[in-house]
Amino acid sequence: MSETVISVENLSKKFCRDLKRSLWYGLKDIGKEIFALSSGENFKLRKNEFWALDNINFELNRGDCLGLIGRNGAGKTTLLRLLNGLIKPDLGKITMRGRVSALIALGSGFNPVLTGRENIYINGSVLGLTKKEIDQKIDQIIDFAEIKDFIDAPVQSYSSGMHVKLGFSIAAILLEPDILLLDEVLAVGDLAFQNKAMRRMNEHISRSNALILVSHNLDQIRIMCNKVMVIDNGQILYFGDSDKGLIEYENLSKNHRIKSINKDFIDHGFFRYRRVDGDRVIFNDLGLLNNQNESVSEVKVDEPLRVYLDFHINEQSEDLYFTLSILNEKKDTDCLWVKSNDFNRFPFYNVQPGDYRVIVKFIEHNLAPGIYYINYSIRNGKNSELYDHGFTDFAFAVKSDQHFERGIVHSVDEWELTEINTNNE
Amino acid sequence: MTLHETRAPAIKTFQEVIYTPESQLRQPLKLLKTMFKDLYTGRELAWRLTVRDISAQYRQAFLGIVWAFILPLANTVAWIFLNSTGIVQVGETALPYPLYVFTGSMLWAIFMDGVNAPLLKATVAKPMLAKINFPREALILSGIYETIFNGLIKIILLLLVLALYGISPGIGLLYFPIAFISLVLAGTLIGLILTPFGLLYSDIGKAVPILMQFYMFITPVVFPMPETGWAAKLFQLNPMTPIILTARDWLTGYSPGYLNYFFSVNLLVLLFLFVFWVVYKLAMPIMIERMSA
Numbered sequence: 001m002s003e004t005v006i007s008v009e010n011l012s013k014k015f016c017r018d019l020k021r022s023l024w025y026g027l028k029d030i031g032k033e034i035f036a037l038s039s040g041e042n043f044k045l046r047k048n049e050f051w052a053l054d055n056i057n058f059e060l061n062r063g064d065c066l067g068l069i070g071r072n073g074a075g076k077t078t079l080l081r082l083l084n085g086l087i088k089p090d091l092g093k094i095t096m097r098g099r100v101s102a103l104i105a106l107g108s109g110f111n112p113v114l115t116g117r118e119n120i121y122i123n124g125s126v127l128g129l130t131k132k133e134i135d136q137k138i139d140q141i142i143d144f145a146e147i148k149d150f151i152d153a154p155v156q157s158y159s160s161g162m163h164v165k166l167g168f169s170i171a172a173i174l175l176e177p178d179i180l181l182l183d184e185v186l187a188v189g190d191l192a193f194q195n196k197a198m199r200r201m202n203e204h205i206s207r208s209n210a211l212i213l214v215s216h217n218l219d220q221i222r223i224m225c226n227k228v229m230v231i232d233n234g235q236i237l238y239f240g241d242s243d244k245g246l247i248e249y250e251n252l253s254k255n256h257r258i259k260s261i262n263k264d265f266i267d268h269g270f271f272r273y274r275r276v277d278g279d280r281v282i283f284n285d286l287g288l289l290n291n292q293n294e295s296v297s298e299v300k301v302d303e304p305l306r307v308y309l310d311f312h313i314n315e316q317s318e319d320l321y322f323t324l325s326i327l328n329e330k331k332d333t334d335c336l337w338v339k340s341n342d343f344n345r346f347p348f349y350n351v352q353p354g355d356y357r358v359i360v361k362f363i364e365h366n367l368a369p370g371i372y373y374i375n376y377s378i379r380n381g382k383n384s385e386l387y388d389h390g391f392t393d394f395a396f397a398v399k400s401d402q403h404f405e406r407g408i409v410h411s412v413d414e415w416e417l418t419e420i421n422t423n424n425e
Numbered sequence: 426m427t428l429h430e431t432r433a434p435a436i437k438t439f440q441e442v443i444y445t446p447e448s449q450l451r452q453p454l455k456l457l458k459t460m461f462k463d464l465y466t467g468r469e470l471a472w473r474l475t476v477r478d479i480s481a482q483y484r485q486a487f488l489g490i491v492w493a494f495i496l497p498l499a500n501t502v503a504w505i506f507l508n509s510t511g512i513v514q515v516g517e518t519a520l521p522y523p524l525y526v527f528t529g530s531m532l533w534a535i536f537m538d539g540v541n542a543p544l545l546k547a548t549v550a551k552p553m554l555a556k557i558n559f560p561r562e563a564l565i566l567s568g569i570y571e572t573i574f575n576g577l578i579k580i581i582l583l584l585l586v587l588a589l590y591g592i593s594p595g596i597g598l599l600y601f602p603i604a605f606i607s608l609v610l611a612g613t614l615i616g617l618i619l620t621p622f623g624l625l626y627s628d629i630g631k632a633v634p635i636l637m638q639f640y641m642f643i644t645p646v647v648f649p650m651p652e653t654g655w656a657a658k659l660f661q662l663n664p665m666t667p668i669i670l671t672a673r674d675w676l677t678g679y680s681p682g683y684l685n686y687f688f689s690v691n692l693l694v695l696l697f698l699f700v701f702w703v704v705y706k707l708a709m710p711i712m713i714e715r716m717s718a
Contacts, residue, residue: 026715036448094444125473
């Protein structure tokens with residue numbers, strides 16, 4: 001039977017965007033708390049307030065390791081602060097079973113004038129340990145932090161690397177929590193130190209009952225966590241199995257990127273660069289089509305990619321010659337591929353004046369999950385005269401729901417491991 | 426491999442903590458229990474913080490402990506000057522005026538240290554408060570410890586100066602610690618009242634020194650007690666009056682004239698310290714919410 005260690009029910013928390021007003025609300029809230037006026041539940045948003053967390057429900061069982069991911073400002077840190085009891089919920093209920101420790105503020109309470117050794121005692125006390133407990137472990141901390149020679153020097157003489165190493169070591173060695181909250185703390189120091197930190201954390205995980213990890217390092221989350229929660233705008237978008245969660249998150253960030261790019265081109269225009277010669281052929285629009293011929297801005301890795309280009313032609317053309325090219329998100333590389341209706345493959349001869357749509361279907365586009373841009377050119381195939389040529393800001397996303405993939409090229413792969421027998425005569 | 430496959434099934438009874446929006450006052454017994462538990466577990470942290478702040482303060486200061494009494498000393502010199510030149514006419518005091526003003530300034534400075542400590546400690550600890558769940562009582566306690574430490578330096582200097590003038594506190598020295606602690610606690614009380622608001626609004630921290638300067642003039646610190654008129658009423662109503670007078674009397678060998686008043690004020694101070702400790706406890710999560718993470 002699995003035992004629930006953390007249980008969160010209908011949890012909501014409001015924040016205020018305006019500082020002056022926020023302070024005033026703070027004052028009012030203190031009054032409410034002191035006179036215990038209501039049940040304390042705050043359903044209504046006051047002016048300039050928004051839900052930083054909105055109706056969060058989840059449970060963690062003994063042994064769970066949860067990766068918390070979301071964009072900046074999604075509500076991850078707020079959730080951790082609520083779980084840690086630093087701030088109060090506005091609605092809902094949190095039940096924590098066990099001693100909670102948070103590795104969040106490394107080196108909190110460090111005084112720069114005092115020595116490393118003195119600061120270990122101070123930091124240890126802040127984390128709730130007695131002098132005796134610190135005495136027992138101080139050598140281990142100094143050893144872990146790799147700052148033996150500097151331990152009796154004032155902390156202000158430390159490099160920033162030494163500073164965080166010491167902060168991490170104190171917390172990592174001293175804390176023995178049942179529930180551990182980690183907020184972006186594993187990326188500390190050089191590689192050797194990071195690996196050591198990782199090992200230490202895994203020891204912790206095997207001893208503690210539950211762990212919540214906030215990190216932007218998705219690989220780390222994939223390896224360490226068995227569950228993932230994706231938060232966006234204060235709401236849980238996904239909670240469950242970690243592999244699926246990471247794909248969910250990747251897709252979410254692509255949606256946001258696409259949205260902001262598309263907003264950009266509404267604000268700043270569709271073209272980054274365009275050359276047009278007269279009005280013989282006029283470009284109207286381009287985009288992606290799904291199977292139902294609806295205009296979309298995403299495609300799956302294993303789906304055909306269908307690009308359309310709408311144009312108007314005023315004079316009859318003996319030979320229309322199109323080129324489409326795809327660029328990656330940074331737009332800093334060469335085209336990932338360039339395609340055209342080569343002279344003999346798909347010729348468009350003697351096109352009469354009117355409105356037209358060209359549809360190109362890439363049966364296997366081979367693009368890895370990511371964001372891409374489309375550029376086009378329209379020419380006369382007979383003499384290579386250029387009618388219209390544009391670098392657009394139309395972006396589309398390639399998504400995967402299979403597994404995590406990076407790079408720019410999609411491929412299907414298989415792996416195997418064999419031992420090389422060198423004694424084979 | 427997920428971690429739960431590797432875990433040995435530990436059987437322990439876990440403390441259960443529940444967070445809800447409900448005011449903690451609705452469960453007063455539970456609140457009381459946490460308050461005293463936190464005070465107890467916070468005492469070692471308070472001690473550490475005190476040692477940290479005192480040693481950092483003196484390690485970085487060339488003048489060292491002189492800073493503990495330089496302000497009241499300057500105040501004393503100013504008032505002796507004003508009085509001796511006749512710019513300000515101060516009434517008759519039983520003690521020689523320089524001693525009167527010196528004891529008054531020193532005792533007042535102890536009180537002021539107490540007033541400033543809670544907000545100062547909480548402000549400095551903001552980053553810690555925003556991120557770590559440590560017993561918040563430790564900050565108050567550490568403020569009290571530091572006020573006592575700096576106060577003791579002042580008292581030693583006071584006793585030396587009094588001895589130079591041939592004044593001995595006599596039996597009063599035995600009682601003086603009561604007055605000393607009541608100075609510290611009365612100051613802490615005012616500081617504690619201001620802390621929740623001072624953490625939200627920086628105006629509080631700026632206004633306190635100015636207001637306290639005025640407050641000093643209606644307390645027998647540099648002026649003796651007026652005999653008649655509305656000023657006399659004001660001095661008498663002021664709860665700091667019996668504390669300052671009693672402390673000075675015990676220190677200089679006089680028998681205190683306001684002993685009953687002194688003890689009633691102290692009872693009230695203790696009562697209100699408890700009340701505003703509750704307020705501080707309740708307000709803390711709300712103030713932290715308004716600080717940056």
